[in-house]
Amino acid sequence: DSGVTQTPKHLITATGQRVTLRCSPRSGDLSVYWYQQSLDQGLQFLIQYYNGEERAKGNILERFSAQQFPDLHSELNLSSLELGDSALYFCASSVPSYQETQYFGPGTRLLVL
Amino acid sequence: AQKITQTQPGMFVQEKEAVTLDCTYDTSDPSYGLFWYKQPSSGEMIFLIYQGSYDQQNATEGRYSLNFQKARKSANLVISASQLGDSAMYFCAMREGQIRQGGSEKLVFGKGTKLTVNP
Numbered sequence: 001d002s003g004v005t006q007t008p009k010h011l012i013t014a015t016g017q018r019v020t021l022r023c024s025p026r027s028g029d030l031s032v033y034w035y036q037q038s039l040d041q042g043l044q045f046l047i048q049y050y051n052g053e054e055r056a057k058g059n060i061l062e063r064f065s066a067q068q069f070p071d072l073h074s075e076l077n078l079s080s081l082e083l084g085d086s087a088l089y090f091c092a093s094s095v096p097s098y099q100e101t102q103y104f105g106p107g108t109r110l111l112v113l
Numbered sequence: 114a115q116k117i118t119q120t121q122p123g124m125f126v127q128e129k130e131a132v133t134l135d136c137t138y139d140t141s142d143p144s145y146g147l148f149w150y151k152q153p154s155s156g157e158m159i160f161l162i163y164q165g166s167y168d169q170q171n172a173t174e175g176r177y178s179l180n181f182q183k184a185r186k187s188a189n190l191v192i193s194a195s196q197l198g199d200s201a202m203y204f205c206a207m208r209e210g211q212i213r214q215g216g217s218e219k220l221v222f223g224k225g226t227k228l229t230v231n232p
Contacts (some may be wrong), residue, residue, distance in 0.1 A: 002157075031218060043204065043222040056217030088156060099146060099165065100208065100218050104158035 003027070004105035006091050012111045018079040021108045025072055025093030031055070032074040033094075033102060034066055038087040049074055081112045116140065117205050117223035125229050126195045133180070134190045134226045136205030145209045147188040148220065149179065152202040161203075164188055195230045202227050 003026035013019055025032050034046040036059075045058035049068035060066075063081075068074040078085060088109050092102040118137045126132040138147065149161040164172045164179045172179040180189040192199055206220040 002159075033219060035220075042224050043206075045219040045221070048217050048219055056219055058219060090158060092158075094218065099163045101148065101160055101163055102218075102220060103160060104150070106157045109156070 002103040002105065004029075004091060004093050004103055006089075006105035006108050008108060009106065010109050010111075012113065013081060014113055015081055015083060017081050017112075018077065019081065019110065021076040021078070021089055021091075021110075023074045023076070023091030023093075023105060025074070025091075026095070026103055029093035029095045029103075030072065031094045031096075031100075031102075032068055032072070033092040034060075034074070034076050035090040035092065035104075036087045037090060037107075038084075041087075043090075046076070078110070083112050086110055086112045115223075116209075116221045117207055119205055119223035119226050121226045122224075123227045123229070125231060126192075128197060128230055128232050129194055131191060131193045132195055132228065134192070134203050134205075134228065136188045136190065136223060138186050138188060138205075138207050140186075140207065140209050142209045145207055147179070147181070148206045148208070149177070149188075149190045150204045150206060150222075151199075152204060152225070154201070158204075162190065192228075197230050197232060200228060200230045 005024045030051045037043045046060040048055040066076045088107045092104045094102045145166045147164045151159045162174045178191045202225045204225045205223045
């Protein structure tokens with residue numbers, strides 16, 4: 001158990017819908033990262049927050065948005081869903097350190113039908 | 114160009130034997146970190162081992178060791194005494210740049226190697 005929690009574990013929805021994925025980082029971790037894992041794209045960085053502020057954006061679609069709240073939990077919002085958005089979405093967190101190791105949550109498996 | 118290359122889509126090893134999973138990386142930044150993660154069939158990503166670009170010695174964590182050859186830009190994972198539970202996907206990842214120096218600490222991943230341990 002990495003200490004990072006993600007809900008829900010599984011999500012099945014229809015095209016055009018909107019969903020929210022939630023992540024609680026490990027206690028004390030200030031950075032939260034979101035990654036998408038799909039068969040064709042592999043593991044791709046979406047976005048990073050550090051202590052409530054957006055720090056970096058990767059290959060995140062405009063239909064996707066995220067935020068980190070004062071209690072440091074984070075939400076990833078996916079809207080106008082398409083079939084190609086079906087993937088495993090990971091949240092990871094890290095504590096400021098020499099290694100800055102990222103610990104991953106169990107992921108949310110999203111299926112868009 | 115790919116930043117992380119894992120050339121072995123699949124590897125097979127006999128139980129109790131050692132196996133090396135290859136990883137090469139591409140960066141012009143002198144400061145970087147290299148990570149290996151394990152992803153079992155259940156899907157979670159498990160951190161295994163870390164190597165910093167300035168680390169003088171190869172990293173070791175139990176049965177895992179990292180064969181770091183900086184000049185060749187390779188960071189191969191060595192698993193000794195393989196166990197059936199080692200069967201999984203293994204991902205090599207890199208973080209570029211110094212931590213919190215204005216950049217992101219995001220990871221770039223390779224495509225992974227599927228390891229199968231045979232009894």
